[in-house]
Amino acid sequence: MFTEERQERILKLLREQGKVYVKELSKAFQVTEDCIRKDLKTLENGGHLKRTYGGAILSQEYPLERDVIDRRNYHLDKKKVIAKKAVGLIHSNETIFLDISTTNIQLAKLLAQSKMKIFVVTNMIDILQILAKNPLITAIGTGGMMYQTVNGFMGATAIEAIRQYSFERAFIGSCGIDMTDLSVTTLGPEDGLTKKAAIENSRHSYVMMEREKFYFNESYKFTHLDDVHGIITDENPDSTIIKTLESAGVHLY
Numbered sequence: 001m002f003t004e005e006r007q008e009r010i011l012k013l014l015r016e017q018g019k020v021y022v023k024e025l026s027k028a029f030q031v032t033e034d035c036i037r038k039d040l041k042t043l044e045n046g047g048h049l050k051r052t053y054g055g056a057i058l059s060q061e062y063p064l065e066r067d068v069i070d071r072r073n074y075h076l077d078k079k080k081v082i083a084k085k086a087v088g089l090i091h092s093n094e095t096i097f098l099d100i101s102t103t104n105i106q107l108a109k110l111l112a113q114s115k116m117k118i119f120v121v122t123n124m125i126d127i128l129q130i131l132a133k134n135p136l137i138t139a140i141g142t143g144g145m146m147y148q149t150v151n152g153f154m155g156a157t158a159i160e161a162i163r164q165y166s167f168e169r170a171f172i173g174s175c176g177i178d179m180t181d182l183s184v185t186t187l188g189p190e191d192g193l194t195k196k197a198a199i200e201n202s203r204h205s206y207v208m209m210e211r212e213k214f215y216f217n218e219s220y221k222f223t224h225l226d227d228v229h230g231i232i233t234d235e236n237p238d239s240t241i242i243k244t245l246e247s248a249g250v251h252l253y
Contacts, residue, residue: 007039014058018215021055057215078210078234083107085232085253094168095119097198098127100152101173103208124152154190159197170202174209176216183221192222204229211235225250
């Protein structure tokens with residue numbers, strides 16, 4: 001098998017599984033582990049994957065730090081699937097929190113079209129504008145330090161506002177899960193501490209994320225999966241991750 005053909009097959013496996021392991025690839029292609037490591041390095045240099053300890057994961061198709069305006073239509077079909085699952089958990093007369101998240105924008109659209117009478121607190125301006133269209137919904141913005149890149153509020157003032165409420169449910173965005181310790185991650189402390197406050201003040205909290213984010217993690221760990229009710233995703237991850245989540249008692253929606 002030529003090197004290029006082997007690397008194409010590695011990428012195919014990555015797209016199907018989300019993650020590959022050096023030992024398994026070595027056995028599958030009947031080449032040395034060093035040979036596989038060279039393949040992974042070549043593919044990483046080409047921007048196709050990100051090497052991890054013992055293997056590799058798919059490279060992100062866009063940098064997570066891009067403005068929320070740029071991310072609204074990214075994986076839109078998957079976000080709509082997640083939002084549809086989430087809206088099914090919400091009942092009339094509940095007080096809920098919607099975090100800064102492009103998936104929560106889709107959830108807000110479904111709520112705005114519903115006939116539920118609910119009270120919504122959010123730190124995202126897009127969500128406030130959407131919910132304002134439905135007179136049955138009472139929408140409250142947290143206020144606080146405005147961050148243009150996410151079109152929302154984060155930091156001490158937003159956190160203080162969040163702590164004044166008791167939420168039945170909180171729907172929290174994520175940049176990925178660190179599967180080594182089952183922590184939920186985001187880009188920085190301002191966002192992370194704001195999310196953490198919402199989780200701490202909610203009876204039920206849910207992490208909203210696409211399947212691919214099981215294979216990524218960012219720099220700031222803001223909560224642990226023990227502290228959330230479950231993960232709402234568009235599609236289940238591979239069996240290895242599912243077993244890990246089941247062992248930890250994490251519910252997948």
